[in-house]
Amino acid sequence: MINDALNEYRNARKRGNKRYHEDLRKGVSPYLKVLDEIIASKPIGGREEVGMHEIPIERIVGTVSAGRMTAFSSDFMPLLYEETEFGMKWISLCDAHLSSTGIRDPIRCYEYMGNFYVQEGNKRVSVLRYFGAPTITASVLRIVPPWDDSEETSVYYEFLEFFHCSKTYDFQFFKRGEYRRLSAAFGFTPEHRWSAEEQLKVKNLYHYFRKEVNADALPRGMTLDQAFLKTVETYSEEEIREMSPEGMKAAIEAAAAEVDAAVSVSLEKEPEEKSVLTKIVDAVFLPDHLNVAFIHALSPLTSDWVAAHEEGRRYAENILTDQISAKSYVVSEKETADQLFAKAVEEGAQVIFATTPSLINACRKAAAAYPNVKILNCSVIMPYPGVRTYYSRIYEAKFISGAIAGAMTQKDRIGYIASSPIFGVPAGINAFALGAKLTNPRSRICLRWSCEEENPMEVIRKDDVDIVSNRDLPIPGRPQENWGLNRIENDGTLSPLAAPYWNWGEFYARLLRDILQGHWEDNAFRSGADAVNYWWGMHSGVVQIILNDELPEGIRSLAELLKKELSGESLLPFFRKIVAQDGTVKSDGKRLFTPEEILKMDWLCDSVEGEIPPFERILPMARGNVRLEGIYRDSLPPDEGSLT
Numbered sequence: 001m002i003n004d005a006l007n008e009y010r011n012a013r014k015r016g017n018k019r020y021h022e023d024l025r026k027g028v029s030p031y032l033k034v035l036d037e038i039i040a041s042k043p044i045g046g047r048e049e050v051g052m053h054e055i056p057i058e059r060i061v062g063t064v065s066a067g068r069m070t071a072f073s074s075d076f077m078p079l080l081y082e083e084t085e086f087g088m089k090w091i092s093l094c095d096a097h098l099s100s101t102g103i104r105d106p107i108r109c110y111e112y113m114g115n116f117y118v119q120e121g122n123k124r125v126s127v128l129r130y131f132g133a134p135t136i137t138a139s140v141l142r143i144v145p146p147w148d149d150s151e152e153t154s155v156y157y158e159f160l161e162f163f164h165c166s167k168t169y170d171f172q173f174f175k176r177g178e179y180r181r182l183s184a185a186f187g188f189t190p191e192h193r194w195s196a197e198e199q200l201k202v203k204n205l206y207h208y209f210r211k212e213v214n215a216d217a218l219p220r221g222m223t224l225d226q227a228f229l230k231t232v233e234t235y236s237e238e239e240i241r242e243m244s245p246e247g248m249k250a251a252i253e254a255a256a257a258e259v260d261a262a263v264s265v266s267l268e269k270e271p272e273e274k275s276v277l278t279k280i281v282d283a284v285f286l287p288d289h290l291n292v293a294f295i296h297a298l299s300p301l302t303s304d305w306v307a308a309h310e311e312g313r314r315y316a317e318n319i320l321t322d323q324i325s326a327k328s329y330v331v332s333e334k335e336t337a338d339q340l341f342a343k344a345v346e347e348g349a350q351v352i353f354a355t356t357p358s359l360i361n362a363c364r365k366a367a368a369a370y371p372n373v374k375i376l377n378c379s380v381i382m383p384y385p386g387v388r389t390y391y392s393r394i395y396e397a398k399f400i401s402g403a404i405a406g407a408m409t410q411k412d413r414i415g416y417i418a419s420s421p422i423f424g425v426p427a428g429i430n431a432f433a434l435g436a437k438l439t440n441p442r443s444r445i446c447l448r449w450s451c452e453e454e455n456p457m458e459v460i461r462k463d464d465v466d467i468v469s470n471r472d473l474p475i476p477g478r479p480q481e482n483w484g485l486n487r488i489e490n491d492g493t494l495s496p497l498a499a500p501y502w503n504w505g506e507f508y509a510r511l512l513r514d515i516l517q518g519h520w521e522d523n524a525f526r527s528g529a530d531a532v533n534y535w536w537g538m539h540s541g542v543v544q545i546i547l548n549d550e551l552p553e554g555i556r557s558l559a560e561l562l563k564k565e566l567s568g569e570s571l572l573p574f575f576r577k578i579v580a581q582d583g584t585v586k587s588d589g590k591r592l593f594t595p596e597e598i599l600k601m602d603w604l605c606d607s608v609e610g611e612i613p614p615f616e617r618i619l620p621m622a623r624g625n626v627r628l629e630g631i632y633r634d635s636l637p638p639d640e641g642s643l644t
Contacts, residue, residue: 005094009082012090012130016077023074032069032076033062035110035117035143045146052106054135055169060109060116060125068122076126086123093127103128106137113145113156114172134207151176166194170206171225177638178229184638185232205237212248219256230255234364247369254368254386261383261530265595268510268540286518290351292316292326293344295337297356299330306330308504309355309378315505316512324512337362345370351515353508354378357628363387374520376511379629380423381599385530390507391424393537394472395431395598397500397545399573400562401485402435404498405443405467407555408487412442415460415468415488420451420622421612422629426601431573432469433605439558447610451622461488472500484546498559499546506541507534535595538567574598579606602631 023030060076063069071080080086097103107121116138118125128136144160145153155176162179163169165188173179180190186202188194194202206228215224231240231251243251292313300307313326327347329340337359344352345366350373354363357379367375367386380391405414414436418425429447436443446463448456450471460468469485484499511534514520536542547559565571577589580603587593602612615636618626627639 002091002095004098005091006082008094008098008130009078009087009091012126013078013080013082015130016073016075016079019073019075019077020079028074030074032072032074033117034066034069035062035064035112036066039112039143043146044143046144048142048144050111050140050142052137052139053167053169055109055111055116055138055140056172057125057129057133057136059114059169059172060118060129060136062115062117063122064110064117064119072122072126076122076129078126090123090126093123094130097127097131106139108141109138110141110143111169112143113152114159116140134210155179161190165190165192166199166202168194168199168203170203171228172223173225173229174223178226181233181638182229185229190637205232205240208241212243212245213252217249219253222252222256222259226259227252227255230258234361250368250371251365254364254384257385257530258364258383261385263381263383263531263533265381265599266532266534267595268536268542287350287516288323290324290512290516291348292324292512293347293349293352294326294328295340295344295352295354295359295362296328296330297337297354297358300328306355308502309353312504312506312508316508319505319509320512320516323516331359338365341366341370345373349373351512352376357382357625360384360387360628374515380535381533381629383531388532388534390511390534390536392502392507392542393424393535393598394500394502394543395424395427396537396566396573397472397543398428398469399431399435399566400545400559401469401498401500402432403439403562404435404551404555404559405432405469405485406436406438406440407558408497409436409440409443409465409467411464411466412440413444413446413463413465415446415448415463415465416608417456417460417468417470418447418449419471420449420618420626421631422626423599423631426604426612426631427574427598429608430578430601430605433607434573434576434578435562437607443607445605445608445610447604447608449613451618451626452613453617453619461492467497468494472502495550496548497551498548501544501546503542503544507536510540535599538563539569541567580604581606581608600631 020030071078071086073079078087078090082088082091093103103124105121105124107124108119109116109121110119125136145156147153147157155174158176158179159173162183165183171179171182183190183192186198188198209228209231210224213224213227218224218227234255235251294309294313296306296309298306300310310328313328317324317326327344329344331337331340335343341352341362352366352373352375354360354375354377357377360377360379360382363375363377364384364387366373367384371386375386376388376390378391379389382389416429416432418429429445433445436445446460446465448459450456457468457470466488467485468488471483485497486494487497489495538544545563547556551559562571572592574587574593575589576587577585578587580586583606586603604610604612612631615623615626615630615632627633627636630636
């Protein structure tokens with residue numbers, strides 16, 4: 001077999017020479033990197049014997065010293081002639097590899113910042129790399145850099161934490177949080193020590209994924225490990241193994257589009273007038289009827305939120321009687337969200353509305369699987385280009401109810417019960433506070449949260465308030481009870497004053513009409529962003545407020561005037577001087593907040609007493625939504641438990 005080994009050496013040397021000249025043309029070093037030169041001027045935080053491990057050959061990038069660097073091209077292919085001692089030893093190792101003997105001796109190497117540098121065994125690496133071996137056994141000595149807050153170093157320290165638990169070198173990431181996200185995707189906490197069975201489970205799925213995915217065909221800027229991370233965060237192990245090559249490709253492309261996706265907040269604007277030619281083309285190609293599906297996480301019989309969306313569906317059907325056919329689906333023990341998306345598409349759905357944020361993951365998978373179906377999720381600022389999101393500017397109605405509260409209070413102290421610290425909620429609190437100051441400069445807002453353990457209404461009653469703003473009315477026509485704005489009577493009963501509410505029917509009817517008229521792409525093209533978030537308010541009728549008949553005439557007239565001005569967009573709640581609790585001037589009254597600034601408010605006005613609760617204080621039942629839409633979601637540690 002020695003002749004076979006000799007031929008392999010000649011082929012390997014040809015590859016080496018080709019790489020050598022390619023590097024020269026690029027103006028980069030054609031030789032291996034040298035660790036001694038890399039760390040010569042850098043401080044060292046410590047050294048650690050890691051022991052024997054299987055390491056990825058593709059991450060062996062150089063040698064420890066310069067002694068052998070010119071014997072290899074930068075990809076570890078040989079450069080020296082076959083007659084040299086080096087060449088003969090390479091050929092001998094190759095012969096062993098081709099025989100039953102194999103290359104068994106481990107190499108000795110140093111690991112620095114996730115890459116490897118060979119101290120002993122360069123030719124073994126060269127032979128195995130030539131034959132495409134994915135890993136090699138190595139005795140590893142780690143050189144640890146001192147801590148600093150740079151992206152590179154902090155990510156490497158996250159790797160050290162990950163390696164301490166997983167004992168694997170298989171993965172390499174370059175962004176903060178990705179190692180923790182990978183652990184969480186398999187159901188592990190950052191501190192969990194992986195058992196041998198767990199290590200094998202992850203490795204097997206990872207190597208299956210690598211075998212099925214062509215790394216050269218990945219979207220630009222995405223590494224194979226990033227593709228794996230995004231895939232296991234979205235799909236179960238069973239789903240990954242059952243994917244067709246086309247399905248896997250579509251899933252990865254969808255995941256790549258999500259990386260650093262920019263979100264455009266779309267306010268309600270009148271569609272641009274189309275040319276005569278465009279109208280003629282539309283008449284030929286646009287659909288004259290749409291099949292629409294509504295997928296709910298809960299039953300409308302048990303969820304006021306879902307009942308409001310069902311009311312919206314019926315409203316849209318009445319408005320667009322002959323133009324749409326709509327059907328509702330409810331997730332149950334018998335049918336998962338993924339199954340319902342597939343069922344809806346099979347039954348002809350062209351547009352699918354998923355009415356709760358918790359369905360966003362199912363939306364993402366469906367968007368990858370059914371690219372011709374328009375998929376929307378009722379949530380806010382989700383960076384997923386395949387899924388459009390929609391919400392409403394409820395803070396506009398909160399401004400009106402705040403003005404009513406300021407005018408009606410006799411104690412200057414007004415209670416406010418907020419839901420949870422998700423995008424848009426602080427804006428509602430602040431708009432209410434500004435509305436109250438409009439009619440009562442002395443007003444103070446006593447803030448409590450329904451997502452905390454304490455009963456907010458019981459606490460509010462002890463705060464010496466006489467007016468309280470509670471949750472928004474889910475459906476018009478429903479008895480107000482303790483919804484919306486109420487006066488607390490002397491006997492403790494609540495008397496309704498006003499109630500903001502979400503009129504989803506106006507949104508569904510208008511958006512479906514826009515699709516039928518060919519305006520679906522308008523927002524995407526106009527913004528130039530990757531993902532679109534509809535955020536409509538009183539101007540479109542999506543946000544409205546009910547005024548109680550018992551309101552004093554002057555206050556009712558003021559509320560009606562504010563409602564008219566907000567609907568006409570001539571009044572902007574945040575276009576005034578605003579000071580935060582810490583004394584910071586957020587606006588001097590001469591500038592407009594952008595929609596993104598309003599949505600992402602994480603501060604409270606100086607007239608608000610209370611704070612935004614940290615994640616640790618939030619009830620478990622509310623944490624899922626805060627992870628999805630919370631104003632501090634990007635700083636939360638990843639949730640564990642998707643692939644247990």
